[in-house]
Amino acid sequence: MNVVSAVFESSGQFDEDLILVDRFLAGDTAAFEELYRRYYAKVFGLARGVMIDAEEAADVTQEIFALVYRNLPKFNRQSKFSTWLFRVSVNRSIQESRKRRFKHKHVELNEALEQVAVDIPTDEPDPRVQAALEKLAPQDRVILTLFYWQEMNLNEIADSMSINLNAAKTRLYRARERFRMFFEVEQ
Amino acid sequence: MTIPPDIDEIMWTIAEQDDPNAVHQFVHRYPKYADELYHRLKSIDALKASGKAIPAANVPIFRNLEVPKPNYTMPIVISSVALVVLSGVAYFAGRGNSESGSGNVNPAAVTNPVTNPGAGTQEPGVVFSPPTGQGSSSVSGNQLPYNQQAPLVQQPSVAPEVPKTPLKSLHLESAKLYAAIMLVAESGGFTVNIAPGLPNPEVKLDYDNMTAFQMLQELGKTYAFTPLMDGERQILILPVRDEDEPGQNDNRLN
Numbered sequence: 001m002n003v004v005s006a007v008f009e010s011s012g013q014f015d016e017d018l019i020l021v022d023r024f025l026a027g028d029t030a031a032f033e034e035l036y037r038r039y040y041a042k043v044f045g046l047a048r049g050v051m052i053d054a055e056e057a058a059d060v061t062q063e064i065f066a067l068v069y070r071n072l073p074k075f076n077r078q079s080k081f082s083t084w085l086f087r088v089s090v091n092r093s094i095q096e097s098r099k100r101r102f103k104h105k106h107v108e109l110n111e112a113l114e115q116v117a118v119d120i121p122t123d124e125p126d127p128r129v130q131a132a133l134e135k136l137a138p139q140d141r142v143i144l145t146l147f148y149w150q151e152m153n154l155n156e157i158a159d160s161m162s163i164n165l166n167a168a169k170t171r172l173y174r175a176r177e178r179f180r181m182f183f184e185v186e187q
Numbered sequence: 188m189t190i191p192p193d194i195d196e197i198m199w200t201i202a203e204q205d206d207p208n209a210v211h212q213f214v215h216r217y218p219k220y221a222d223e224l225y226h227r228l229k230s231i232d233a234l235k236a237s238g239k240a241i242p243a244a245n246v247p248i249f250r251n252l253e254v255p256k257p258n259y260t261m262p263i264v265i266s267s268v269a270l271v272v273l274s275g276v277a278y279f280a281g282r283g284n285s286e287s288g289s290g291n292v293n294p295a296a297v298t299n300p301v302t303n304p305g306a307g308t309q310e311p312g313v314v315f316s317p318p319t320g321q322g323s324s325s326v327s328g329n330q331l332p333y334n335q336q337a338p339l340v341q342q343p344s345v346a347p348e349v350p351k352t353p354l355k356s357l358h359l360e361s362a363k364l365y366a367a368i369m370l371v372a373e374s375g376g377f378t379v380n381i382a383p384g385l386p387n388p389e390v391k392l393d394y395d396n397m398t399a400f401q402m403l404q405e406l407g408k409t410y411a412f413t414p415l416m417d418g419e420r421q422i423l424i425l426p427v428r429d430e431d432e433p434g435q436n437d438n439r440l441n
Binding site: 032033036037040041045049058062065066069125126128129130144150173176179180183184 | 199227230237238
């Protein structure tokens with residue numbers, strides 16, 4: 001494939017990530033490392049929002065990138081690389097969250113709540129928020145994370161979750177309502 | 188309190204924008220919804236702040252599950268070819284010996300067959316027949332002492348013996364074939380060279396209580412390769428399957 005045409009996705013938008021994708025597919029593993037460095041924080045942020053636990057999120061992030069590494073030759077360039085990456089990340093995070101949901105100990109969260117009720121460390125996520133997120137379905141956590149943490153717009157969220165724009169709006173609305181309900185209980 | 192959908196939508200929009208003027212105007216216009224707006228502001232603020240509080244992750248090293256492809260150097264290619272030729276020669280020579288040897292064995296020796304308890308090792312009572320054309324070509328049962336077992340005719344193996352390795356179980360949902368081969372080989376303490384031409388598809392491993400070499404043989408049956416000992420702790424993977432003799436290496440497994 002011509003490199004110049006390769007960097008334009010089907011919608012005609014320039015996607016500089018595709019240069020790195022092409023370099024990686026040509027055998028340059030450093031190009032993948034660059035993609036990894038570029039998107040690690042975002043993927044980790046998403047995984048953290050869905051998994052809640054930081055260690056689990058780090059593990060899932062590694063799994064996501066390993067999956068991307070193996071499946072990059074199958075990337076069909078119908079969307080931006082980042083959209084495809086987020087789609088993989090969303091699916092994998094939800095999958096892992098379902099697998100591990102029984103491992104989460106509500107007791108631990110409650111203990112954490114008691115400990116930090118007086119003084120919430122500024123460099124840690126608010127445990128009340130975590131407790132409320134914990135009670136949501138993984139799909140709700142995904143959409144809240146993408147919208148409020150990753151600051152993605154609804155179009156990008158719809159692409160990342162493989163749903164249409166209206167479905168994204170509806171899901172965000174419902175997730176927001178549920179979150180508020182659980183958050184108020186935690187206060 | 189039932190909130191009209193349009194008012195609800197406005198409150199969420201204001202909560203997300205977090206604009207003090209908009210808050211002030213809304214409260215001034217709809218005082219009875221002030222408390223509702225306050226709750227939304229609080230939950231959205233907490234949610235946003237929580238996302239920002241996640242520390243900017245130090246990017247750890249990518250734990251790549253792939254194993255780099257082996258370096259196909261000329262010596263490996265030459266040794267592979269030489270090994271194939273040697274294996275072929277040994278195979279046909281062995282076949283010739285077996286056929287000529289079995290024709291010359293005294294019927295008395297085969298009327299009392301024994302099982303082979305020491306496969307792969309030279310037990311007392313096990314006699315290696317000399318190759319055809321280099322001396323006597325048959326062993327007669329009546330030439331042995333009366334208390335000795337009937338002879339087992341066994342060809343000396345050409346390839347190095349497979350060292351005894353512990354039995355292991357290995358389950359792998361998905362991996363590239365090269366990575367799987369290396370993983371299995373390493374589990375038995377072997378190094379491995381893969382000759383060119385072997386495809387590298389996704390594979391699944393599910394082996395119980397087998398040696399590393401046995402696992403490789405099983406894997407080879409599915410993915411068309413043959414593992415051969417190529418030195419004391421080195422295995423050579425040839426991208427060919429020996430279908431003529433499926434149990435060819437069975438007596439060298441453990």
